[in-house]
Each structure stands twice: as C-alpha cells, then as structure tokens.
Amino acid sequence: MEVSRQALPPRPHGAGNSTQLDPPALAVREHAASQLLRGAPLEGPSRPVHLPETDLDEGELERHVRERTLTTTLDRAVAWARSNSFFPLAFGLACCAMEQFQTAGPRMDIARFGFEAFRASPRQADLIILAGRVSIKMAPIIRRLYDQMLEPKWAISMGACCSSMGVFNNYALVPADKFMPIEVHVPGCPPRPEALMHGVLKLRKMVQDDPDLGWRERYDARGTEEVLPAPGAAAAVNVPLGGDTAGA
Amino acid sequence: MPDAAELELIAHELRGALGRGDADAATPVAETVHFRGRATLTVEAAQIRAVLGLLRERGYRFMASLHGVDYHPAEPRLGVLYELLDMERVDRITVRLRVPCDAPEVDSVTGEWPTANHQEREVYDMFGVRFRGHPELRRILMPEDYEGHPQRRDFPLGGEPVSFTFNEGELPR
Numbered sequence: 001m002e003v004s005r006q007a008l009p010p011r012p013h014g015a016g017n018s019t020q021l022d023p024p025a026l027a028v029r030e031h032a033a034s035q036l037l038r039g040a041p042l043e044g045p046s047r048p049v050h051l052p053e054t055d056l057d058e059g060e061l062e063r064h065v066r067e068r069t070l071t072t073t074l075d076r077a078v079a080w081a082r083s084n085s086f087f088p089l090a091f092g093l094a095c096c097a098m099e100q101f102q103t104a105g106p107r108m109d110i111a112r113f114g115f116e117a118f119r120a121s122p123r124q125a126d127l128i129i130l131a132g133r134v135s136i137k138m139a140p141i142i143r144r145l146y147d148q149m150l151e152p153k154w155a156i157s158m159g160a161c162c163s164s165m166g167v168f169n170n171y172a173l174v175p176a177d178k179f180m181p182i183e184v185h186v187p188g189c190p191p192r193p194e195a196l197m198h199g200v201l202k203l204r205k206m207v208q209d210d211p212d213l214g215w216r217e218r219y220d221a222r223g224t225e226e227v228l229p230a231p232g233a234a235a236a237v238n239v240p241l242g243g244d245t246a247g248a
Numbered sequence: 249m250p251d252a253a254e255l256e257l258i259a260h261e262l263r264g265a266l267g268r269g270d271a272d273a274a275t276p277v278a279e280t281v282h283f284r285g286r287a288t289l290t291v292e293a294a295q296i297r298a299v300l301g302l303l304r305e306r307g308y309r310f311m312a313s314l315h316g317v318d319y320h321p322a323e324p325r326l327g328v329l330y331e332l333l334d335m336e337r338v339d340r341i342t343v344r345l346r347v348p349c350d351a352p353e354v355d356s357v358t359g360e361w362p363t364a365n366h367q368e369r370e371v372y373d374m375f376g377v378r379f380r381g382h383p384e385l386r387r388i389l390m391p392e393d394y395e396g397h398p399q400r401r402d403f404p405l406g407g408e409p410v411s412f413t414f415n416e417g418e419l420p421r
Contacts, residue, residue: 136394171405171406172406
C-alpha cells in the first residue's frame with residue numbers, strides 16, 4: 001500500500017481579511033502582535049528577525065487578542081488556582097473518616113479535582129476535614145492543628161457529630177463551631193463519599209466566587225494564627241490576637 | 249456458671265474463711281443472687297481483696313472486666329462489679345460491692361490483677377469511686393481538669409445548644 005503525504009491547504013482567515021498569508025509569515029505576525037501587546041518595542045533584540053515590516057492592521061491585532069488572551073483580575077486568577085489544588089490534612093476522628101478515605105478511592109477519586117494530596121503536616125495543608133466526633137479533650141488539639149495551618153485555610157465539618165453532635169449530644173462532645181470557624185457542614189451519619197465530594201465542591205465554588213468568604217467577621221475570628229511562644233516562655237499558647245503572630 | 253447450689257457453697261466457704269464467726273456481725277458475703285444462669289456475690293467492700301484472692305484459688309484466675317454502676321436512688325448508691333472467669337471450666341462469676349456516694353472508698357486490686365489498673369481509673373473517672381492503693385489514680389477518659397463524674401445519674405446530661413440557621417443570632421458564641 002502506498003502512502004502519499006500532502007501539505008494541508010492553508011487555513012482560511014477571517015471574513016474581512018482577504019490577504020492570504022502562508023503559515024510561517026502568519027506566525028511571525030502573531031509574534032509581533034504579542035510583542036506589541038506586552039508593550040515591547042519592535043526594535044532591538046525583541047524584534048523578530050523575519051519580520052519584514054511592523055505595520056499590523058487593526059483587524060489582525062484584534063483577532064490575536066480575541067484568540068490568544070484571557071483577561072481577569074489577579075484575585076480571581078489566584079482564587080481559581082487555590083480552589084483547584086486544596087491540600088487536605090490527613091486527619092480522621094471516627095467512623096466518618098472511613099468515608100473520607102473513600103473519597104480518595106477509585107469511585108469518587110478526589111484526584112479528578114486536584115485535591116488528592118493529603119498532607120501529613122498541618123504546615124503543608126490548607127483544608128482540614130473534621131471527620132467524626134470531637135470530644136472536649138480533643139478540641140484543643142484540633143484547634144492547635146488548625147492554627148498551625150497556613151493562610152489561606154478552610155475547614156469542613158463532616159457528619160452530624162461534628163456539626164450538631166448528632167446522637168452524642170452529651171457531656172463529652174463539643175460542636176466544631178464552638179472552637180473554630182467552619183466553612184462547609186456536610187450532614188449525614190456518616191455522609192457518603194458523594195456527600196463529602198459535594199461539600200468539597202461547594203467549598204471550591206465558595207473559594208472561586210469569594211476568596212474572603214467573610215467568616216472572620218461572622219465568627220469574630222480575627223487572629224486565628226498560631227501564636228509562637230515568647231523567648232523564654234514554656235510553650236505555645238493559642239489566643240486571639242496579641243503578641244507576634246507567625247504564618248499569617 | 250456455677251449453679252445455685254455451688255454458688256451457695258462458695259458463699260459458705262467465703263464466710264467460713266473470712267467471717268468473724270458470730271451471725272450478727274457483717275459477713276464477707278452479704279447476698280447471693282443466681283438469676284438467669286448468672287451468679288453474683290455481693291460482698292463487703294472492705295473484704296474485696298480477700299474475697300477475690302480466695303476466688304482466684306478456686307480457679308477464677310482471669311478478671312474479664314471491672315466496672316462501675318450507679319444505683320441511684322438506692323443506697324448505697326455506687327457499685328463496683330468484678331467479672332471473674334475460670335478459663336479451664338469456662339465458668340464465670342460476678343462479684344459486686346456497694347459503696348455510699350459520700351465516702352466512695354474501695355481497696356484497689358491492681359496489685360493482684362494488673363488489668364484492673366486502667367479499669368479502676370475509668371471507674372474513678374466516670375463514677376468517682378476512689379481506689380485506695382492504686383498506683384496512679386487519675387482521670388483516663390475526661391480531661392484532667394474536668395469537674396464531676398459524668399456517669400453518675402445525678403450528673404446533668406450536658407450537651408450544647410446547636411447553632412442552626414434559624415437560631416444563629418440567638419445563641420451566645
């Protein structure tokens with residue numbers, strides 16, 4: 001069988017543009033357009049060697065802008081990047097943690113959204129999923145973990161126990177809202193992995209739309225950063241405001 | 249399980265070994281209950297170490313559990329139960345003692361039964377029974393600075409009012 005190779009016919013240009021350019025010349029002119037957009041002069045080292053002349057017609061520049069550039073604000077770009085790469089803390093408290101593991105399993109596959117990097121250290125995490133019961137003995141430890149996470153940080157309360165204490169509303173437990181700010185509550189006892197994924201995607205939407213989320217005002221929670229001990233002091237104390245803050 | 253007759257034999261043996269002889273004085277075994285195949289000896293709190301020692305000589309060499317009960321409003325309120333097991337005969341017996349709420353003092357059996365160490369701490373934590381001679385009697389489940397003994401029946405159930413959307417503004421933060 002004989003195989004023959006042919007050059008593709010040149011692509012048609014815009015309707016108003018009647019001049020036919022061969023692909024190398026088109027690439028040169030588009031490079032010139034991108035240089036112009038950056039504000040660089042078309043002389044000196046930035047000048048393409050093959051550029052015959054610098055006159056670009058208006059339609060060509062406009063087409064380049066329409067096809068090759070995307071404008072947005074820096075805040076939205078940063079929020080987009082953050083919301084697509086949560087680093088959850090590898091942390092489980094009770095039976096909800098079993099369902100939390102399954103979100104990383106093949107059925108839910110949290111890696112589809114870029115959240116699969118469960119970190120073992122709060123210093124490297126920006127999302128804490130409270131999966132299970134929080135006893136009053138555990139609450140200070142969780143708060144310490146949360147304070148050690150670097151800004152920006154988010155928290156998901158997973159399951160009935162952590163949000164409203166569920167069937168364990170007694171002397172031993174404390175709801176997570178009492179000691180730290182929570183962005184998303186996922187109901188269920190325990191929630192299925194689908195429900196947790198729904199909660200995580202809700203959080204992603206919140207981060208994309210409004211990076212601030214306003215919870216610091218809502219919870220009166222300015223200064224939830226870890227307070228390092230003063231020189232000579234015994235241990236770190238986590239108190240709101242006052243003193244030097246690290247990791248803010 | 250020892251049947252009812254054997255339970256009475258055990259009680260008789262304990263009374264003979266530990267009792268003072270006269271019928272009116274407090275005997276080590278106050279009551280025997282054989283209910284639904286379950287044998288229970290209620291003994292004097294002061295004699296618990298001697299009673300458990302004699303039962304161990306009879307073959308009950310394994311302490312399966314040690315736990316507390318609050319019999320409120322009956323008096324004396326607090327109870328401590330020792331579940332013993334004879335692994336060779338697969339035979340179980342329950343030893344129970346009662347202590348009043350205002351002076352909940354029992355001898356620790358940790359020396360003879362090392363498994364009782366953490367379980368006595370749990371009974372102390374939840375019911376406030378103090379075990380004399382325990383090597384490290386402090387709370388095991390609740391925080392160290394917790395006040396009260398939460399499994400007592402007169403302890404308030406506790407819990408927190410939960411903030412939902414409809415009452416978000418009403419609850420104190």
